Amino acid sequence: MNREQRTEDRGEKVLLSGNEAVAKSAIDAGCRFYAGYPITPQNELIGYMAKNMASSGGIFIQSESELSAINMVFGASASGVRAMTSSSSPGISLMQEGISYIAGAELPAVIVNIMRAGPGLGNIWPAQSDYFQAVKSGGHGDYHCIVLAPSSVQEAYALTFEAFVLADKYRIPVIILGDAMLGQMMEPLSVHSQEFIVHSKKLRTKSWAATGCKDRKPNVVKSFYLNLGDLEKFNLKLQRKYKNIQQKEQRYEELNINDARIILVAYGTMARLAKQAMVSLREKGLKVGLIRPINLWPFPQKIFQRLAISDKRLAFLVIEMSYGQMLEDVKLAVNGQQRVEFLGRSGGGIPTEEEIIKSSLSLLSS
Amino acid sequence: MKRIFGRTKSLRPLDTHYCSGCGHGVVHRLLAEAIDELNIRGITIGVTPVGCAVVAYDYWDFDCVESAHGRGLAVATAIKRLQPEKVVFTYQGDGDLAAIGTAETIHAANRGENLTVVFINNAVYGMTGGQMAPTTLIGQKSATSPLGRNEKTEGYPLRISELLAQLQGVYSVERTAVDSVYGILKTKNAIKTAFQNQMENKGFSLVEVLSACPTYWDMSAFESLDWIKNKMSKVFPLGRIK
Numbered sequence: 001m002n003r004e005q006r007t008e009d010r011g012e013k014v015l016l017s018g019n020e021a022v023a024k025s026a027i028d029a030g031c032r033f034y035a036g037y038p039i040t041p042q043n044e045l046i047g048y049m050a051k052n053m054a055s056s057g058g059i060f061i062q063s064e065s066e067l068s069a070i071n072m073v074f075g076a077s078a079s080g081v082r083a084m085t086s087s088s089s090p091g092i093s094l095m096q097e098g099i100s101y102i103a104g105a106e107l108p109a110v111i112v113n114i115m116r117a118g119p120g121l122g123n124i125w126p127a128q129s130d131y132f133q134a135v136k137s138g139g140h141g142d143y144h145c146i147v148l149a150p151s152s153v154q155e156a157y158a159l160t161f162e163a164f165v166l167a168d169k170y171r172i173p174v175i176i177l178g179d180a181m182l183g184q185m186m187e188p189l190s191v192h193s194q195e196f197i198v199h200s201k202k203l204r205t206k207s208w209a210a211t212g213c214k215d216r217k218p219n220v221v222k223s224f225y226l227n228l229g230d231l232e233k234f235n236l237k238l239q240r241k242y243k244n245i246q247q248k249e250q251r252y253e254e255l256n257i258n259d260a261r262i263i264l265v266a267y268g269t270m271a272r273l274a275k276q277a278m279v280s281l282r283e284k285g286l287k288v289g290l291i292r293p294i295n296l297w298p299f300p301q302k303i304f305q306r307l308a309i310s311d312k313r314l315a316f317l318v319i320e321m322s323y324g325q326m327l328e329d330v331k332l333a334v335n336g337q338q339r340v341e342f343l344g345r346s347g348g349g350i351p352t353e354e355e356i357i358k359s360s361l362s363l364l365s366s
Numbered sequence: 367m368k369r370i371f372g373r374t375k376s377l378r379p380l381d382t383h384y385c386s387g388c389g390h391g392v393v394h395r396l397l398a399e400a401i402d403e404l405n406i407r408g409i410t411i412g413v414t415p416v417g418c419a420v421v422a423y424d425y426w427d428f429d430c431v432e433s434a435h436g437r438g439l440a441v442a443t444a445i446k447r448l449q450p451e452k453v454v455f456t457y458q459g460d461g462d463l464a465a466i467g468t469a470e471t472i473h474a475a476n477r478g479e480n481l482t483v484v485f486i487n488n489a490v491y492g493m494t495g496g497q498m499a500p501t502t503l504i505g506q507k508s509a510t511s512p513l514g515r516n517e518k519t520e521g522y523p524l525r526i527s528e529l530l531a532q533l534q535g536v537y538s539v540e541r542t543a544v545d546s547v548y549g550i551l552k553t554k555n556a557i558k559t560a561f562q563n564q565m566e567n568k569g570f571s572l573v574e575v576l577s578a579c580p581t582y583w584d585m586s587a588f589e590s591l592d593w594i595k596n597k598m599s600k601v602f603p604l605g606r607i608k
Contacts, residue, residue, distance in 0.1 A: 033447075033448060059447045059448060061447070064472075067470075068469065069440075071437035071440035071441050071444075072440045072444040073444070074433070074437075075440065075445045076444040078441070078444075079444065097434060098434060101434050210431045211452070212408050212428075212429055212449075212452050213407065213408055213427075218429050220430045220431075221432065222431075222432035223432065224432055
């Protein structure tokens with residue numbers, strides 16, 4: 001599960017909440033700038049940063065708003081430093097303009113959304129109803145963020161670490177999309193040993209960063225292309241980058257799909273409930289499998305496309321803490337060639353194992 | 367022949383896009399001269415606004431970061447905190463600094479960020495076509511106050527420099543005007559001092575510059591200078607505020 005953690009890495013075992021694991025991972029990955037504004041259910045994250053960023057040689061700022069936080073991240077990233085902010089749904093809505101600017105200026109940045117239920121002030125219960133905002137890009141303009149969806153505290157640690165690597169590699173904003181359940185629950189996890197922790201000073205310097213033009217030509221970090229044709233050219237460059245990422249960065253976990261007649265599709269914490277339902281159904285002798293997208297953008301289309309064109313008749317049951325958002329991406333990938341059904345609750349409601357089993361059984365009998 | 371005057375190094379030899387009589391070009395040059403006289407070009411990072419001066423980085427010859435509208439001081443805060451040995455400034459208009467970016471302005475000032483702010487007040491939104499700004503004078507006509515600004519519905523010209531001067535985190539605030547040779551020299555000195563304050567770690571320093579926008583004031587360049595002197599300076603008094 002922990003993709004970044006090498007087998008020889010025998011880091012210590014710790015007990016942390018998902019929020020704290022994300023924060024610790026960021027610091028371990030060489031993040032040296034964090035700005036954020038308090039909002040439930042991610043307050044343990046900003047709290048961890050307040051306690052630990054300065055002693056790690058970084059800068060922590062409690063900003064006056066999420067607008068300010070994301071623009072501080074813009075400035076930090078423009079300085080060539082690994083930078084992060086975190087919030088929960090309403091705060092992430094406020095950040096959308098800034099995320100668009102970060103994408104437009106091709107800056108690396110990590111943005112954590114520990115989702116709560118909406119719309120509006122909603123409530124602070126777990127939800128997955130910001131999927132569209134994250135994967136379709138909530139700000140203006142043709143851009144994408146890489147979106148990673150951890151389903152455990154261990155994976156939250158691993159994917160946050162990887163998020164910084166991807167952000168630098170592609171100069172792109174990366175969103176960690178978790179929910180209140182993941183943020184709040186505590187689980188034991190193994191963290192990187194000292195040997196594998198990133199020392200920010202040893203990271204390759206970014207030649208494009210604004211650090212003063214002593215001994216080189218001036219750098220400008222910007223997203224403004226006024227002359228007709230220039231922006232189109234830049235946008236085409238972005239699109240080539242996105243295509244490359246779509247080819248290379250499709251991550252997912254699959255379980256029991258080879259003989260399956262029904263494939264459950266769920267991400268994040270929802271996938272853990274779906275997995276439990278799958279185990280129960282298997283015990284009853286029913287052929288049920290699971291696909292858990294780990295990247296939500298780029299969506300792991302290839303596995304769905306492969307299954308869609310198989311001779312075997314299949315049904316996909318998409319399960320979400322929303323009223324059907326990832327469902328649209330599954331349908332696009334399956335392209336009408338197999339049956340796609342949906343089970344979802346939101347507003348704080350979570351599809352239960354029993355409801356998943358019931359829906360699966362009715363699918364098998366229809 | 368001995369060269370006694372020339373274009374300063376930090377200002378590129380380009381024609382600007384600014385309208386004739388506009389103050390931006392003058393202040394761009396003053397900033398560049400101050401930077402070169404202090405010999406800090408190699409360690410300076412400018413943060414440009416959204417507004418007429420968005421492409422100031424095309425004219426300046428040092429590192430710059432473009433900010434979203436109003437967010438200059440959030441961007442600059444991060445840059446300076448991470449690179450305290452550099453000289454970081456924002457260049458912002460009245461809409462950017464005193465309307466959409468009010469929160470970022472007040473909080474960066476209140477945190478006492480060790481930054482230099484050059485605030486261009488021309489009492490109007492220039493780039494978008496002459497709409498009312500927070501600093502538009504009572505009775506002044508604009509695209510969005512066609513009958514003149516009415517204090518009963520649009521409020522009063524916002525004296526944000528006086529407001530900022532109240533904050534404990536602010537080190538210095540000065541208001542100048544590029545309406546005369548004297549005013550231009552005063553402005554250059556104020557900008558230079560604001561940079562020196564930062565280099566001496568004294569904290570947040572802001573220079574508000576009253577600057578002409580003949581196009582959207584619907585005046586000639588000369589009338590504009592008179593208007594700064596006779597009208598605008600009455601509402602926005604010149605001098606050291608803090």
